[in-house]
Amino acid sequence: METCSIARIIRLQDLAMYRHKLCSLLFRLLPQLQGFPPGPPLKKLCKDEHVHVALTETKMVGTLPELPQDILMVIFAALEIPDLVRAGSVCSSWHSAYARLCNLGQYKQSQTPCLVYASESDPDNVLCLYSLAEKRSYKLTLPQPPIRSRYLIGSSHGWLVTVDERSEMYLLNPITCEQIALPSVTTIEHVKSIFDEYGDVCKYEISWHTGTRSSRKPPSIFALAELRGRLQWKAFVFPDTSTGSYIVVLIHNPQAQLSFAKAGDDKWTWLPPHYLYEDCIYKDDILYAVNIKGELHAFDLSGPVITMKTIITIPEHYDCDSRYIVQAPWGSLLLVFRIVHDHDLEPQPGASEYWNTSEIKICELDALWTKIKVINCLRDHVLFLGHNRSQCLSVNEFPALKENHSYFTDDNFLWTVGHTNNHRDMGILNLDDNNMEEILSPQLCSNCPAPMWITPDLRKMNLMGSMSQQP
Incomplete structure (x- = not known):
């Protein structure tokens, strides 16, 4: 004693x-x-x-x-x-x-991001969690419907955004197993239900208009499970300071438009007129979104009337596949360009399609958000890119990470929900020399659902109360 x-x-x-x-x-x-x-x-x-x-x-x-x-x-x-x-x-x-x-909400330890992925050898309700801090995997048994039957379209603040075989969306915390149904897919501006003779939804109709023009293409009809491969692309979960709860933002087709839903909403709210969005962040009731044209838009969601303005139009510095908007720990806003030179979408018979990230370029917006400068080195920071909420982290806070590297997973619509049997584009890229290393052996990962970064979080989602900011 x-x-x-x-x-x-x-x-x-x-x-x-x-x-x-x-x-x-x-x-x-x-x-x-x-x-x-x-x-x-x-x-x-x-x-x-x-x-x-x-x-x-x-x-x-x-x-x-x-x-x-x-x-x-x-x-x-x-x-x-x-x-x-x-x-x-x-x-x-x-x-x-x-x-x-x-x-008691007293656990607030910052977490090193982990990779979630499925394995062919596991049951359909099991998801693997690879810890970068420990360099080992864990198996998580999750609630129904089976995780292997779902698409993963986003990850933010410890939550996965999933799409089931009826193309309906859920928030899922793989650590606590808490699950929240999001508003029905049929409340998105472009989707309508088609009912059978018994009054049950049997198919969906999707129209192809945007906020600036109608479509000459007639509406398309999809089976319940087929819609998710054509509609939902990427989703984000953000703390909503105005309500003390959360907001979910969805990038969806046609033309990668934006919709959002706050806690308690029974439908999605469309954000016209622009489109071709690729990434977004949310801060102080303002949604910032960047599109393929290099336009950075700010949507004020605080009042009954939503307003939008263009902050800056970014010159096209690079011929890139994806653009990201990232809040840096030192307060600046980063614009990240993911470049793919090594690809083959029309392979010879017997060969596989592939799409490999080869380079990452970074720009920083000045304090007034009027000028940008190229950053050649992140020094003691790293990037996490993919279908997750884009992040820039300090290796001083997360010593298991490699400074001046980018940790990335698939973020191409063709791969995340389309060509599910093809090679996965994920790895750790050295920003000094563009050398690549594997995160995991490709043999360990199932291609569907697509592997994705997540920052584990034990805190429960309070639907009408507070959802505290990730430290």
Whole structure:
């Protein structure tokens, strides 16, 4: 008991400066503190790669020392989510500290982004989570409908935006398994329901007009599962400070237009007249969106009447495939261009189509948003690009990441929801010399749903209350 007391005092003294070492030490010394050597249960806790997120029962590992709950909560608050979930499974006392930490909203540890992907060898309701911090994968068992039957069209603040086989959309937190149905696809401006003789929706009709012109092309008819391959492209979940909840923004066809829905809405609100959008961010009730023409638009969503203005038209610096708008940690706004030189969309018989990112270029807007300058190096920062919310992170805060690199996944509509059996365009690109390295072996990933970055988050979505900003 004296050993436990001394160890506890040392840890409390060093807690502020050495929190991560403290957590590691706690796990290593736990058997000695208990008075017995490491056994199979503890080894399994440390090495088991299948994380059961929905904890319905606790794993009892002998008789553990009763560390005070407040000390456990301080220690757990310094862990990244995979370690936190494992810690919460050790015993009833640790699970109680884990639950209190989450329920009280006190867990705010910044998380290193992870890659979510499906594996052909797993059941249809299992999604893999690859931790860049730990360089290992975990398996997450998710609620119905099966994740392998869905398309993934976005990832923001710990939430995936998914599309099921009826082309309906859901928010899904793969860590907490919380799931929220979004307004029906039939409330999007361009979509109408077609009913069968029993009054059930059997098909969808989509019109091809934009906010500036009608279409000469007649409306098209699609089966329920077929629409999602033609309509939804990319989606984002943003904290909504005006309501204390959330807003979902959708880039969709025809012509990559914008619609949005706030918490409690029963329909999507269309944002005409422009189109061909590629990326967006949301800040202080203003939605900023960049399109293929290089126009940066600002939509004020705070009042009953939505207004829009063009902030800047960016000269076309590069012949690029995708454009991103990224909030930098130092306060600037970055415009990122993803360039693809290595591709073949019309291969010889027997060969596969492919589409490989070869270069990333970055520009920075000045404080007045009137001029841009080219940035040749991100120094101690990295980019995360793809169907996720575009991010620029500091390696000082996330030491597992490689400075001046871009971590990217597929972001081409043909690949994410179209050519699902083809080679995936994802990797880690060195911005100094454009050298590429793999994130995972391609043999580990199923092509559908498309792999995607996510920043894990344990906080629940309060539909009518507050959704706090990702730290």
